Amino acid sequence: MSDANPLPAKERIRIPRVHMPELNAEVRAHNFAEVNQGLAASAAVTEATRCIACARPGCQLDCPVGVKIKDIVALIYAGDFLAAAAKMREDNALPAITGRVCPQESQCEGGCVLGKKGEPVAIGNLERFIADFELQSGQLGLPAIAPPTGKSVAIVGSGPAGLSAAGDLVQKGHRVRVFEALHELGGVLVYGIPEFRLPKAIVKQEVDNLRRMGVEFETNVVVGRSVTLDELMRVEGYDAVFVATGAGLPVFLNVPGEHLNGVYSANEFLTRTNLMRAYKFPEFDEPIYDCRDRDVIVVGGGNTAMDAVRTARRLGAKTATLVYRRSEAEMPARAEEVKHAREEGIEFRMLTNPIEFLGDEKGWLTGARCVRMELGEPDASGRRRPVPVAGSEYVLPSNVAIIGVGTTANPLIQSTTPDLATNKWNYIVADPESLRTSKRGVFAGGDIVTGGATVILAMGAGRKAAKAMHDYLTTEGWDEAHRD
Amino acid sequence: MFRIVEARTAGLNIRQYTIAAPRIARKQRPGQFVILRVKENGERIPLTIKSADPAAGTITIVVQTVGKTTSLLNCLETGDAILDVVGPLGRPSEIKKYGTAAIVAGSVGTAMALPTARALMDADNHVIFIEGARSREMVIFEDEVRAASHEAYILTDDGSYGEHGLVTKKLEEILTAGRKLDFVLAVGPVPMMRAVARVTAPLGIKTMVSLNSIMVDGTGMCGGCRVLLGNQSKFACVDGPEFDASLVNFDVLMQRNAMYRGQECQSLKAFDQHRAEELAQHRAAVATKEKETAQLRAKLEKQGLEAQGETHHV
Numbered sequence: 001m002s003d004a005n006p007l008p009a010k011e012r013i014r015i016p017r018v019h020m021p022e023l024n025a026e027v028r029a030h031n032f033a034e035v036n037q038g039l040a041a042s043a044a045v046t047e048a049t050r051c052i053a054c055a056r057p058g059c060q061l062d063c064p065v066g067v068k069i070k071d072i073v074a075l076i077y078a079g080d081f082l083a084a085a086a087k088m089r090e091d092n093a094l095p096a097i098t099g100r101v102c103p104q105e106s107q108c109e110g111g112c113v114l115g116k117k118g119e120p121v122a123i124g125n126l127e128r129f130i131a132d133f134e135l136q137s138g139q140l141g142l143p144a145i146a147p148p149t150g151k152s153v154a155i156v157g158s159g160p161a162g163l164s165a166a167g168d169l170v171q172k173g174h175r176v177r178v179f180e181a182l183h184e185l186g187g188v189l190v191y192g193i194p195e196f197r198l199p200k201a202i203v204k205q206e207v208d209n210l211r212r213m214g215v216e217f218e219t220n221v222v223v224g225r226s227v228t229l230d231e232l233m234r235v236e237g238y239d240a241v242f243v244a245t246g247a248g249l250p251v252f253l254n255v256p257g258e259h260l261n262g263v264y265s266a267n268e269f270l271t272r273t274n275l276m277r278a279y280k281f282p283e284f285d286e287p288i289y290d291c292r293d294r295d296v297i298v299v300g301g302g303n304t305a306m307d308a309v310r311t312a313r314r315l316g317a318k319t320a321t322l323v324y325r326r327s328e329a330e331m332p333a334r335a336e337e338v339k340h341a342r343e344e345g346i347e348f349r350m351l352t353n354p355i356e357f358l359g360d361e362k363g364w365l366t367g368a369r370c371v372r373m374e375l376g377e378p379d380a381s382g383r384r385r386p387v388p389v390a391g392s393e394y395v396l397p398s399n400v401a402i403i404g405v406g407t408t409a410n411p412l413i414q415s416t417t418p419d420l421a422t423n424k425w426n427y428i429v430a431d432p433e434s435l436r437t438s439k440r441g442v443f444a445g446g447d448i449v450t451g452g453a454t455v456i457l458a459m460g461a462g463r464k465a466a467k468a469m470h471d472y473l474t475t476e477g478w479d480e481a482h483r484d
Numbered sequence: 485m486f487r488i489v490e491a492r493t494a495g496l497n498i499r500q501y502t503i504a505a506p507r508i509a510r511k512q513r514p515g516q517f518v519i520l521r522v523k524e525n526g527e528r529i530p531l532t533i534k535s536a537d538p539a540a541g542t543i544t545i546v547v548q549t550v551g552k553t554t555s556l557l558n559c560l561e562t563g564d565a566i567l568d569v570v571g572p573l574g575r576p577s578e579i580k581k582y583g584t585a586a587i588v589a590g591s592v593g594t595a596m597a598l599p600t601a602r603a604l605m606d607a608d609n610h611v612i613f614i615e616g617a618r619s620r621e622m623v624i625f626e627d628e629v630r631a632a633s634h635e636a637y638i639l640t641d642d643g644s645y646g647e648h649g650l651v652t653k654k655l656e657e658i659l660t661a662g663r664k665l666d667f668v669l670a671v672g673p674v675p676m677m678r679a680v681a682r683v684t685a686p687l688g689i690k691t692m693v694s695l696n697s698i699m700v701d702g703t704g705m706c707g708g709c710r711v712l713l714g715n716q717s718k719f720a721c722v723d724g725p726e727f728d729a730s731l732v733n734f735d736v737l738m739q740r741n742a743m744y745r746g747q748e749c750q751s752l753k754a755f756d757q758h759r760a761e762e763l764a765q766h767r768a769a770v771a772t773k774e775k776e777t778a779q780l781r782a783k784l785e786k787q788g789l790e791a792q793g794e795t796h797h798v
Contacts, residue, residue: 182570225572252707289743
C-alpha cells in the first residue's frame with residue numbers, strides 16, 4: 001500500500017501523540033467502569049497521521065500474530081475504518097481485546113521508529129478504535145468460510161489461544177467445537193482480567209462473532225475429568241485436538257500463616273470478582289472478603305498482581321499496596337497499568353518480601369512480616385536476583401493479602417493422558433513450530449506449554465496451531481510433517 | 485442447562501435430585517463431586533454425587549438446606565432446571581480389598597458415602613456402615629445404607645431413632661469389642677470427622693475423610709479450597725476431596741469454612757424474605773433461555789449446521 005499522507009515525515013513526527021481519554025482517577029478508583037474511554041474518529045485519524053510509513057516497519061516485527069500494522073494505519077488515515085478492521089481480522093481474531101490488553105510497549109509500539117526520539121504511534125489505541133468502530137457499526141467484516149472439509153476439531157479451553165485457533169480453523173471449513181470448564185466463555189479474559197480493563201461485553205461480542213462464523217461452544221466440560229482426550233478422538237470422533245487450557249494452579253509463597261482467612265491467591269480474588277461478579281454482592285451471590293476500610297496488600301509485580309491491587313482499591317480498600325521483591329524496573333506489568341495504578345492511589349512497596357503472615361486468635365489475617373531486599377547478581381531470568389537484607393524485618397499491617405506470583409501447570413489432562421509428554425514442570429511438550437505434542441492428532445499451545453505469559457502470545461500460539469492442524473487435517477501426515 | 489428429572493424429599497431439609505447430565509453420568513466414580521450454579525447471579529457450590537446412571541444419562545445429588553443456594557435448590561421440583569453443573573470433579577475414592585471397612589457418615593454425608601460403600605462391598609470388603617443423624621427426621625437412605633453394607637448401625641443424637649449417641653460411640657464399641665478395622669472413611673460435619681480421626685488414627689487404622697472446603701472453579705485454578713495436611717498445602721478439588729485423616733488440620737478447615745459466614749447469613753436472610761419471587765424469577769429465566777436455545781437450534785438447522793449450542797443438555 002502506498003503512502004497517501006501528503007505531509008512530509010518531518011512534519012508528521014512533530015505531531016504529538018494523541019492521548020487516550022481516561023476516567024478520572026478519583027472516580028474510577030471506586031467503580032469497575034472501563035478506565036480507557038477510546039479515541040474519537042478524528043483523534044484516531046490524527047494519530048494515524050503521525051505514522052511515517054517506514055519501508056521496513058519495525059512495528060510489525062514483534063507482533064506475535066503478524067498484524068499488517070502499516071496497511072491498517074494507512075486505512076485509518078484514509079478514514080476507511082471498516083476496511084482497516086477487516087484487514088486486522090485477517091491476522092487477529094480478537095482485536096477489541098488485544099487493543100486493550102497487549103503489552104504494546106514491548107511489541108509493536110516498542111518497534112516504532114518514532115519511539116526512538118519521541119513517543120511511538122499509539123498502535124494499541126488505534127487497534128482498539130477500529131475494533132470498537134466495527135462492533136458498533138454492526139457491519140462486521142467477518143472472513144469468508146471455506147466449504148466444509150468434513151473434518152472436526154476439538155479445542156480445549158476458550159481463552160485467547162483457543163478462541164484464536166477456533167477462528168482460523170472454522171475459516172478453513174473444519175467443524176470446530178470449543179470445550180470450556182467454567183460456565184462462561186473466554187477463559188482468563190473473563191475470570192482474570194477485570195472489567196475496568198476489559199469489559200466482559202467485549203469478550204462476549206468477540207465470542208458471538210466466532211459463533212456467527214460457525215464455531216460451536218460447550219461450557220461445563222473439564223477435559224481430563226468429564227471426558228478424556230482419547231474419548232474426544234475415539235468416541236466423539238474428533239480428528240484433531242488443540243489443548244489450550246491455560247495457566248494452572250496458583251503458586252503460594254509457602255510461608256507460615258498462608259491459611260489464615262484473608263489470604264487469597266490472585267486467581268481466586270480475581271475469579272470471585274470478575275467471573276462471579278462478587279463486587280456486585282448481594283445482587284450476585286458469590287461473596288468476597290469485605291475490603292472496605294481495610295488494608296490490602298498484593299504480592300507480585302506482573303499484570304495479575306496489578307489487576308488484583310486495583311480491584312482491591314475498587315472494592316473499597318483503605319490502603320492497597322503492591323509488595324514486590326525486586327525493583328520497579330524489573331516489574332513485568334504493562335507500563336500503562338503501573339501508571340493507572342499510581343493515579344488510583346496504589347502504594348508501591350518495592351524490594352520487599354513477605355516471610356510470614358500473622359493472624360488473630362480466630363484465624364483472621366492482621367499483618368505480614370516482611371523483609372527488605374536488595375538486588376544482587378543477575379539470575380537465570382537475566383534480572384538481578386533479590387537478596388534479603390539482614391535485620392530489616394518489619395510488620396506491614398494487613399487484613400487481606402493476595403498472592404500473585406505466578407502459576408504452575410494444571411495436571412488434569414496430563415494425568416489422564418499417559419502418552420502425552422510433559423516436561424519436568426508438568427507443562428505439555430509441544431514442538432515450537434508445529435505445536436504438535438507426542439500424541440498423534442493432539443496439539444498444544446499457550447500457557448499450558450509456555451507457562452504464564454500474555455494474551456497475545458497465547459493468541460499467536462492459537463494461530464500457529466490452527467495452521468499446523470489444518471496441514472495435518474488436509475495431509476493426514478503426522479510423522480512426515482513432524483520431521484520438517 | 486441441566487433438567488431435574490426427579491426431585492424428592494429425603495429427610496428434614498434434605499432433598500434428592502436426579503439430574504440429566506450425560507457426560508458426568510458416564511464418568512462418575514465413588515467419592516467424586518460436581519460444582520453447580522443454579523441461576524445466572526448464583527454462586528458455585530460443590531456437592532458430592534450420590535449415584536449415577538450412565539444408561540439414563542443422569543446423576544443423583546443430595547442437598548441439605550444450609551444457605552441461600554441450597555435453600556433455592558431445595559425449592560426446585562421435577563421439571564425445573566439448574567443452569568450449570570460441572571464434573572465429575574476430584575479424585576475418586578481408592579477402592580481395593582482392605583478387609584474390614586467402616587463407613588462413618590453424619591447426616592447428609594450418608595449420601596456421599598453410599599457409592600464408596602457399595603464399591604468397597606463389590607471389592608470384597610466386609611463393610612460396616614455407621615450412620616448418625618441429629619434426630620429421626622434426619623435419618624436418610626436407611627434401606628440403601630443396609631443394602632450397601634454387611635452391618636449397618638443407625639444412631640441419633642437425641643435417641644429418637646436407632647441407638648442413642650454419636651457415631652464415635654459405636655465406633656469405639658466395635659473397637660473395644662476387639663474387632664479389627666482395616667479402613668475407615670468418615671464423611672460428614674467437620675467436628676464429626678475430627679472426632680472419628682481422634683479415635684482411629686492413634687490406632688494406626690487407615691482413615692480417610694472427605695473434606696468440604698469452600699470452592700469456586702473446582703479445577704485447581706483458584707486455590708480457595710486449600711487445606712493443611714501436616715505442613716503441606718493441598719487443594720481439595722484436585723488433590724482430594726478425600727485425605728488421610730491423621731494429617732488433616734481440622735481447625736484450619738473450620739476456620740476457613742467460616743470465612744464468609746457474615747455474607748452467607750445476609751444472603752440467606754434476604755432469600756427467606758423473597759423466596760417466592762426468587763423462585764419465580766429463576767423459572768422465568770430458565771424458560772427464556774430455553775426459548776433462545778430453541779431459536780438458535782432452529783436457525784442452525786436452517787443453515788444446515790449441526791444443532792449444538794452450549795446448552796445441548798436441554
